[in-house]
Amino acid sequence: MLKINKLHKSYPIGDSSLHVLKGINLEVETGEMVAIMGSSGSGKSTLLNIIGMLDEADSGDYILDEVPIKNLTEKKAAIYRNKFLGFIFQSFNLINYKNALENVALPLYYQGLKRKERQEKGKFHLTKVGLLEWADHLPSELSGGQKQRVAIARALAADPKLLLADEPTGALDTTTSYEIMEFLQQLNDEGKTILIVTHEEDIAAMCKRVVRLRDGVIEEDKKVNQVRAGQHV
Amino acid sequence: MIRFLFDRDTWQEVYDSLTKNKLRSVLTMVGVWWGILLLIGLLGSARGLENSFNRLFGDFATNSVFVWSQSTSRPFKGFQEGRRVQLTLSNAEKVRENVEGIEFVVPRNITQSFVVHDFLSGNFGVYGDYPLLDKVQKKNMQFGRFINQNDIDNNKKVVVISEDIYKQLYEKDEEAVASYIQINSINFKVIGVFESEGMGGGPSADMHIPFTTFQQVYNSGDRIGWMMITGRPEFDIKQIEKDAKLILKNLNSIHPDDKRAFGSFNLGKEFAKITGFLTGMQFLTWFVGLATLIAGVFAIGNILLITVKERTKEIGVRRALGATPFEIKRQIVVEAVFITLVAGLFGIISGGWILILLDNAFGQGDEATLVNASVSIAVVFIALLILVTLGTLIGLIPAFKATSVKPIDALREE
Numbered sequence: 001m002l003k004i005n006k007l008h009k010s011y012p013i014g015d016s017s018l019h020v021l022k023g024i025n026l027e028v029e030t031g032e033m034v035a036i037m038g039s040s041g042s043g044k045s046t047l048l049n050i051i052g053m054l055d056e057a058d059s060g061d062y063i064l065d066e067v068p069i070k071n072l073t074e075k076k077a078a079i080y081r082n083k084f085l086g087f088i089f090q091s092f093n094l095i096n097y098k099n100a101l102e103n104v105a106l107p108l109y110y111q112g113l114k115r116k117e118r119q120e121k122g123k124f125h126l127t128k129v130g131l132l133e134w135a136d137h138l139p140s141e142l143s144g145g146q147k148q149r150v151a152i153a154r155a156l157a158a159d160p161k162l163l164l165a166d167e168p169t170g171a172l173d174t175t176t177s178y179e180i181m182e183f184l185q186q187l188n189d190e191g192k193t194i195l196i197v198t199h200e201e202d203i204a205a206m207c208k209r210v211v212r213l214r215d216g217v218i219e220e221d222k223k224v225n226q227v228r229a230g231q232h233v
Numbered sequence: 234m235i236r237f238l239f240d241r242d243t244w245q246e247v248y249d250s251l252t253k254n255k256l257r258s259v260l261t262m263v264g265v266w267w268g269i270l271l272l273i274g275l276l277g278s279a280r281g282l283e284n285s286f287n288r289l290f291g292d293f294a295t296n297s298v299f300v301w302s303q304s305t306s307r308p309f310k311g312f313q314e315g316r317r318v319q320l321t322l323s324n325a326e327k328v329r330e331n332v333e334g335i336e337f338v339v340p341r342n343i344t345q346s347f348v349v350h351d352f353l354s355g356n357f358g359v360y361g362d363y364p365l366l367d368k369v370q371k372k373n374m375q376f377g378r379f380i381n382q383n384d385i386d387n388n389k390k391v392v393v394i395s396e397d398i399y400k401q402l403y404e405k406d407e408e409a410v411a412s413y414i415q416i417n418s419i420n421f422k423v424i425g426v427f428e429s430e431g432m433g434g435g436p437s438a439d440m441h442i443p444f445t446t447f448q449q450v451y452n453s454g455d456r457i458g459w460m461m462i463t464g465r466p467e468f469d470i471k472q473i474e475k476d477a478k479l480i481l482k483n484l485n486s487i488h489p490d491d492k493r494a495f496g497s498f499n500l501g502k503e504f505a506k507i508t509g510f511l512t513g514m515q516f517l518t519w520f521v522g523l524a525t526l527i528a529g530v531f532a533i534g535n536i537l538l539i540t541v542k543e544r545t546k547e548i549g550v551r552r553a554l555g556a557t558p559f560e561i562k563r564q565i566v567v568e569a570v571f572i573t574l575v576a577g578l579f580g581i582i583s584g585g586w587i588l589i590l591l592d593n594a595f596g597q598g599d600e601a602t603l604v605n606a607s608v609s610i611a612v613v614f615i616a617l618l619i620l621v622t623l624g625t626l627i628g629l630i631p632a633f634k635a636t637s638v639k640p641i642d643a644l645r646e647e
Binding site for chain 2: 079082087093095097098154
């Protein structure tokens with residue numbers, strides 16, 4: 001599904017440069033649910049951004065679904081993102097003047113689907129996250145948990161191969177966090193591959209595998225016994 | 234691209250981003266609106282002024298010069314200075330034959346005469362004229378006709394009077410054509426009444442009788458008062474004036490450098506001054522209008538830049554969701570073109586209203602300063618085309634700005 005080999009990335013800071021990722025090797029199979037953990041500055045977000053094609057590595061290989069991701073033009077990156085990836089952000093990143101349904105349907109717009117199809121698919125995914133009756137509401141009229149579920153519906157809309165979540169529960173209280181995690185687990189049960197960046201141990205424990213980063217290298221990579229979020233709610 | 238333009242979402246996006254900040258959008262549009270309003274208003278007024286000049290000179294062949302004789306200022310060929318010069322019919326004929334580029338030469342005579350009709354009378358200028366006069370100084374006949382060749386050939390005692398004279402000599406609603414008036418106690422048959430016109434708008438209390446009849450009645454022989462020379466449009470009337478004067482000096486034994494012997498009034502020269510002024514004004518109008526327009530379009534570009542800056546994060550999200558840079562740019566350019574176009578259309582409409590107001594204020598009646606103040610559809614289309622072009626170009630700046638930020642940086646933006 002996903003294969004990363006000897007990945008390096010550094011950022012220039014003034015005259016010197018900051019070596020953020022120092023040779024990452026990572027392999028993720030279809031249907032896995034992986035938590036990427038680490039303190040701030042460990043490089044976990046950078047890794048996720050490179051996987052998400054929002055950023056490019058300096059060296060190393062990255063193969064996604066047997067497609068080598070290299071030397072992408074902005075246009076190609078956009079098309080791959082649209083086809084392969086679904087993003088879930090900490091701050092939801094919904095477009096505030098579009099209602100829930102329009103937000104969910106946005107990736108489909110960039111896929112070039114007709115309005116009617118977009119509406120149908122959008123409604124389908126909103127139903128999936130249990131927010132169909134909120135379809136006409138603006139993000140400002142939704143609670144944090146609801147916003148994140150709309151964002152998840154949006155990430156799912158284009159039917160991506162890989163879901164990338166950057167601190168998906170970072171802006172939510174514990175109860176809501178567990179609700180969101182329960183939903184993500186449910187998606188994983190249905191076969192979606194999910195990558196979650198987090199620094200919360202309890203969230204990581206709800207994944208099937210935990211990868212710990214420290215100073216740009218993988219410190220630990222182990223399978224864990226998944227804690228079902230449903231037990232906490 | 235076509236599908237994109239007819240897509241509801243495209244316009245939803247434009248609508249959303251414009252209504253998100255109404256005040257800013259409106260203020261932006263005011264710039265372009267004002268520019269095109271000025272352009273239309275000024276161009277219309279300039280056209281109105283031009284039309285009113287054309288109306289003033291319209292019945293006149295403007296490529297004309299009047300030449301009359303005075304007295305010599307230099308002795309020549311045994312003649313002393315101060316000799317009175319007299320133009321003759323044969324002079325006029327020679328000028329017509331020998332000067333290049335001449336269309337007509339119209340010899341004319343005038344005298345003041347006492348004119349009586351029934352119990353009404355007055356002193357009026359009586360002109361001896363050829364039918365040709367109608368060609369260079371159009372007479373708008375209200376009734377009857379102007380002098381024709383037959384009248385000339387047979388020295389007919391017929392007269393064409395102006396509307397003003399008709400009003401002075403006739404009772405209201407009295408039939409003038411075919412009635413008789415006495416000029417210097419000689420009966421003349423009225424064959425036509427023409428509309429009083431005239432430069433400066435004063436009354437024109439004049440009447441015209443056939444040139445040959447004038448010769449006979451006033452015993453003027455071969456002598457003419459002055460001649461009106463009209464040049465063909467492609468010839469320079471100033472040169473024609475010079476050539477004609479030289480021939481006349483030669484014919485009348487006058488020193489070639491004698492400046493006083495012939496007086497003249499070059500209508501073409503005067504007219505050129507006015508049309509030159511009008512052209513200048515039109516240039517100024519275009520200049521001012523376009524400059525304002527460009528300023529307005531820049532205001533739009535400026536606002537879009539700010540908007541794009543504010544929407545950096547949103548654009549980042551869109552790109553994370555799979556929007557290509559081209560799609561983002563296209564959207565921003567469409568926005569730019571849309572607001573310039575809407576503002577421009579408002580400008581054109583209100584410019585039209587301004588012209589209507591101007592027409593009501595200054596465009597009514599015979600003495601109107603602005604006649605039919607208007608702009609042609611072509612000008613409107615050119616203005617629109619310029620707007621769309623400028624809108625596209627100015628939209629490109631924020632469009633490139635929007636996609637120059639990497640999506641990852643855009644997403645970090647708060």
